[in-house]
Amino acid sequence: MSAISRRRFIRHGAVAGGAAVALPALGGWAGEAFAAQPSPAAAIAGGELVKVTPGDPRYATLVAGANGRWKGTPDYVLVASDADQVAQAVRETLAKGLRFAVKSGGHCYEDFTTHSGVRVLIDISAMAAIEFDASRRAFAIGPGAQLGSVYQKLYDGWGVTLPGGTCPSVAVGGHIPGGGYGPLARSHGITVDYLYAIEIVVVDRAGTVRKIVATREHDDPNRELWWAHTGAGGGNYGIVTRYWFRNDAGGLDPAALLPRAPRELIISEVTFPWDNTMTEAAFSRLLRNFSAWHAANDSAGHPYARLFSALKPRHRSAGEFLMST
Incomplete structure (x- = not known):
């Protein structure tokens, strides 16, 4: 295109x-200034959890959000590239008794990631994979994937789309738990109407940090955790490290599992x-x-x-x- x-x-x-x-x-949103913007964390994330402190020249970029009204001043930023690293970040932060926030795209309408009380910022914006998971017959999307990239990849690969928002640099991580609506919502509903499953890092009542998958299947013991991410907002129950999307259609053809792009x-x-x-x-x-x-x-x-x-x-x-x- x-x-x-x-x-x-x-x-x-x-x-x-x-x-x-x-x-x-x-998919046409991939052009020039209206394309998704590269995540600063993408160049930092790697095989292990990366810690960035205020003395690091990368710090200022990582703590900045889309709204310049707020400036975060955490003690440090932990840049994660997979769910295991997210679990490690949570485990280490809880052990120190520090308040933390999670950033996937930084488009918060309030100071959720930049509040003065936040001492550790866990950056998951590098977790931006977009692929079809044949085992679940669903599209797997990382929380750091930006809407512009999601639309382009879904359109180019399968001719499908999600009825999400219009800002291409908004990341999936915060957009989906809030419901995720946009110009196709009156035709196809909202994004969480297609949310099949989440991978999430949680802390149980014993203080144990673990990674689990919750689906919309009625016999899934974690189904209520999936349901809690269909519009209630993110960050309430854990850190989502992957989303899966599909409709209720049968078959294995990915092109039939999400709405056709207009x-x-x-x-x-x-x-x-x-x-x-x-x-x-x-x-x-x-x-x-x-x-x-x-x-x-x-x-x-x-x-x-x-x-x-x-x-x-x-x-x-x-x-x-x-x-x-």
């Missing part, structure tokens, strides 16, 4: 104006200025109309049921806010 620049991907309209652009399927997406972006015309009454009316339209056009079989829109009311200091459809 040809590279797609950000300019081709999104064209801003002027003063509540807009423009639409037709794109190839989700042939193209038509994306429109409308810009609203934060000026004197956007009064409280006008803004409230916009919110009500936006919500009411979706409520009135969400029934199965409705001609607009596949139309997805996101209203992004940024702070007034940004000068404008957006509606992407």
